[in-house]
Amino acid sequence: MNQQAEPFLKDAQNLDDLINDFTQVHVSRPHESAHLHVSGRATYTDDIPVVAGTLHAALGLSTKAHARIVSMSFDAVRATPGVIAVLTAEDIPGANDVGPIIHGDDPILADGIVQYVGQPFFIVVATSHDTARLGARRAEIVYEELPAIMTAQQARAADSRVLPPMKLARGDAGTKIARAAHRDAGEMLLGGQEQFYLEGQISYAVPKDDDGMHIWCSTQHPTEMQHLVAHALGIASHNVLVECRRMGGGFGGKESQSGLFACCAALAAWKLLCPVKLRPDRDDDMMVTGKRHDFHYTYEVGYADDGTIEGVGVDMTSRCGFSADLSGPVMTRAVCHFDNAYWLPDVSIAGFCGKTNTQSNTAFRGFGGPQGAFAIEYIMDDVARSLGLDPLDVRRRNLYGKTEQNQTPYGQVIDDNVIHELLDEIEATSDYRARRAAVREFNANNEILKKGLAITPVKFGIAFNVTHFNQAGALVHIYTDGSVLVNHGGTEMGQGLNTKVAQVVAHELGIPFARVRVTATDTSKVANTSATAASTGSDLNGKAAQDAARQLRERLAALAAERYGEGKVSAADVRFGNGAVSVGGTIVPFDELVAKAYLARVQLWSDGFYATPKLYWDQAKLQGRPFHYYSYGAAVSEVVIDTLTGEMRVLRADALHDVGASLNPALDVGQVEGGFIQGMGWLTTEELWWNAGGKLMTHAPSTYKIPTVNDTPPDFRVRLFKNRNAEDSIHRSKAVGEPPLLLPFSVFFAVRDAVASVADYAVNPPLNAPATAAEILRAVGAVREAVRARAA
The missing domain is CATH 3.90.1170.50 (Aldehyde oxidase/xanthine dehydrogenase, a/b hammerhead)
Structure with a gap:
């Protein structure tokens, strides 16, 4: 018996242990190149x-x-x-x-x-x-x-644009706003990001x-x-x-x-x-190079006494730079994510892609989704504070329903909604209500330092905006010693895509993970591939690799049934697991079956292909089903600010994120953590600044402040929400690349909550993002001035 298979066979108590308990997915496993990363032996270009x-x-x-x-x-x-x-x-x-x-x-x-x-x-x-x-x-x-035109506002004033304006509307937002019991309007800025x-x-x-x-x-x-x-x-x-x-x-x-x-x-x-x-x-x-698009917003909203949104309108202008690049799809995704997790019965969303004499802005983790969702969260925050209500309660009242009030402004029905259960869980595990009371008490007794607390939800659509990009190919080889080589069209950038694809192939063939190797992405092996973007890497390439491995398994199963089944076992009854194959009562090492397959001239390589189903999109009308499914999440953040200096610290962050049935929980938790910190940096410290001559002055680590280990919340709790994807994704998992970047909205709104405490929460702070120390100090001053103006 082969040494590779023998340990698995001798440890098995019975056939069920051998086959049924075998899995290479839904388990935590180190990144396939982690040992190379930490030792400096990983080969980059x-x-x-x-x-x-x-x-x-x-x-x-x-x-x-x-x-x-x-x-x-x-x-x-x-x-x-x-x-x-x-x-x-x-x-x-x-x-x-x-x-x-x-x-x-x-x-x-x-x-x-x-x-x-x-x-x-x-x-x-x-x-x-x-x-x-x-x-x-x-x-x-x-x-x-x-x-030269430098800012989004200047581009809008000059009608300088790289693409025609976009407009998505449902109902009659203007009339509903005018008739609402309460109305607010405002504007804000959301910066870009390197x-x-x-x-x-x-x-x-x-x-x-x-x-x-x-x-x-x-x-x-x-x-x-x-x-x-x-x-x-x-x-x-x-x-x-x-x-x-x-x-x-x-x-x-x-x-x-x-x-x-x-x-x-x-x-x-x-x-x-x-x-x-x-x-x-x-x-x-x-x-x-281009960065994340910065946005300028103007908005108006009408709402009821309990905070229910009755009508809302937003006008978004992005700084695109000198050329279109991917600005059109970025704005489309922003328009389609303005709703975030909320039912907006009467809504008007406008998007303007401003042409400026700056770097041509491009894709960035979230691809417009964070910019769109940020606006509605800002509005929800305004509404709650204007009414003196808990922002969580206002957000809950406006959530999408399970079976009613569950259609997006662009026409897609949300049939996988778990945001209610997810919010229930994180509200309880984070002790949100008790901590909110504690923050209020702290602020009442402290003049200089002020704390803030906020909870924000996430609903993020998964798929490329452009339907034909939602396809992938893979190539899987089995060598005569039973080892497996995989090539697919995705690219590995540290996110663990190759690890997950190898897990999928190992699981499909019933062999240990160590027997699978993933090679460099190569246009001569898998052609006409899509970008590894839009959080689709594992969904697309995992499915394509699974398809190729399934074809190989079926060929080997047919041979096994023929050679060992004695006419009593069909190919469908042959089972693979733990580096072995079960045919009736006979157990054959995987590599032994592979060797026999080669001698029998059975093809030991296969290509695989996957195209995401159910997608359609009309860009002219901004209507359709652009997303395969939604990922959900929520986070609670607590911060403290110094009202004399504008300095801010995140004291604690709780994040609960839905990745479906995770292929690799360790990798997914890492992605949530990384996305949270990167998004936190975007919203708090990462400020892009051009001088009067149009030169980017923040063009080096010495002038551009990304988060460091010292900025990580000292109490940082990340958990995965227990769920299975309602759609037939790869092993019912969900994407994890982009959605977590929206979780640190909670950090920004916790900062805004702390600033608002300066005026006993009676004023909506005009806080822009990133909420740098200078911006926090400016907002504190504006809030104090508003209080003085009211008193006068």
Whole structure:
């Protein structure tokens, strides 16, 4: 008997122990590369051993926000020792375009006109990274400056936009607001956010035979990189191979914007016929790339005495940057998430995608969903405070119902609602009511330090906005020793996708997890893949890999029934588990059956495919069923602020999140924790600032404040809600990538609660996000001024 199978067989008490108790899913397991991450042996794109003759590229960046290029002199650049070549837009043989949706508005290299400070418009290729970067700074450029638009509000006033406005309405919000017993109106700002992946943008291009190009790229979307490079070089897609083993973080910043770096590296390699690596330094990376869209909102709401929303309208303007990029889908998702967890019978939602002379903003974890949901939570907070009610009670009164009042403004019926039970649970486990009373008592006895407490729910739709992106492929090989190799179209960026896919395949084939290996994402193995984004990585690629593994299991089962069943056992009765196969009363080691299958010429590899069902969407009408299902969650946060300095600390955070029947609870808890901290940073410390000349001044770790370990709540309690997905997702699990980022809304509204206590909760603080120390101090001052004005 094979040594691999023997330990499992001898420990089994009986056949049921052997097969029925076997599972490789719904169990906590370390990340498949964790040992490599912590030891420094994990290979990222910059770690790949370079081919002999490799050159290095750097980008020449605009110093003007909006200008016509009058002249360019590269004499000093070329005179720099070690500089090999300087390339401009004229050197691109194909399409000078990296626009993912709107083609032609987003050039690889600016040609004639630059549209933001930091826009690349030439490439310097040299013998070293430092030499290329030094050379790029020696170019002599003469500009003719043009008027620049910097903010979302300025874009709206000038009707400067990258796409037509959007409008979604149900009922007659205006009339209901006018007739309501209570009415409020206001505006607020929600800032953007830098992805701040640990591994920056990087591409390494190596020319191959017969117009071939092999590109190692840190990207969430290898297929799109393949297409962009092929178009830029004027060659067919089959000549371009894009490979990505892992990324050091992506968060959406490497969905579309890795294209510029892939194309520039490929162009240089193509022109010089030698390998070229392009790795911008962190400050250049932050100057070039787009961020999370910041939003400006105006709103009005009408509501009843008990806080029930009768009519609500919101107008959202996003700062998109100089090109469309993914701004259209981002705004669509914002529009579709304005409702969050609430039934809004009469609602009007408008979206305006403002064109500005800043970096072209792009995908970021949540992809517009957080921006949309933030607005309704702000309004709920206003309504509760205006009525003197507990915000939780107001939120509860407006929740979607189970069987009634359960249709979204865009027409999708919510048939998997668990937010009521989830809120009940976290209210009890967090001691919300008792702690709220304790916070009020603390504030009554403290003049300088003020505490705040808030609870916020989450409902987040899972699927790509664009229906045809909801598909995936996978390739599974079984080798004659019983080991398994898997390739799929998703990309690993630290979230544990490869771990979950390996678990799914191991479970399907009934073999230990250690017998499965997942290889680098490679466009020559699984073609025409979608981005690893929209929280769909495990849903799509897990299902595709399961499909491939199922086909292999069925082939092996048929052989086993034939060889060992003696005509009494059908293939459907053959069972796999613990590295063995049960055929009637006979137990066969898995690898022994595989070896026999090879000799019997049974195909030991298979492709798999999955397309998410039930989806349809009419973008013109903003109606349909854009989401496969919803993920739910809620969080309670307690904070303390210093009213003299604006300093803030999160004292405790409780998060309860719905991931369905978790494939890997340890990984999922980690994702909830990470999403919470990242969202907390967005809403409290991560402030993007451009100076009057349009230069991003927060373009390095020294000027941009992401959360650190010291910002983590000292009392941080994260649990997974017990649930099974109502839809047939992979083993009834749910997505976990993006939804947890909305949980720290509770931090922001706890801060707002603390600020409101300065006026004994009688004033709605005009607090914008991020709620930095300066912003908190400003809001405290505004609240005090409002109190003085009322007294006068």
